[in-house]
Amino acid sequence: MDKAKRLPDAELEVMQAVWSLEPPITAAQVQQNVPSDWKATSVLTFLSRLCDRGFLSCEKEGRQNLYTPLVTREAYLQRESRSFVERLCGGSVKNLVASLSDAGALTENDLDELRAFLDAQGR
Numbered sequence: 001m002d003k004a005k006r007l008p009d010a011e012l013e014v015m016q017a018v019w020s021l022e023p024p025i026t027a028a029q030v031q032q033n034v035p036s037d038w039k040a041t042s043v044l045t046f047l048s049r050l051c052d053r054g055f056l057s058c059e060k061e062g063r064q065n066l067y068t069p070l071v072t073r074e075a076y077l078q079r080e081s082r083s084f085v086e087r088l089c090g091g092s093v094k095n096l097v098a099s100l101s102d103a104g105a106l107t108e109n110d111l112d113e114l115r116a117f118l119d120a121q122g123r
Contacts, residue, residue, distance in 0.1 A: 027065065
């Protein structure tokens, strides 16, 4: 996986579709599951880029390609979350939560869930 760069939004949309399907999958299946109204050629281009970046593997079967994710949604989310907190909050999760709270983006239910999560983690 290309660790230096995050996925552009369009490629991330394709990966979200891939992660939602049972591998191996075809380009047609991906096209049916992306929220955007892309043509088949666009989906094929994004799939090719994702293969080049090491996010997908591609195996030829007859006349079609079968794609399998090489990076899990969870692994990507963990890496991007760390990167996001580093870039925007100087590595401080406290600053992230404070910013969300100050913006009114956290409800009492969100805070209760966060407390319960931290308690379950033993922190």
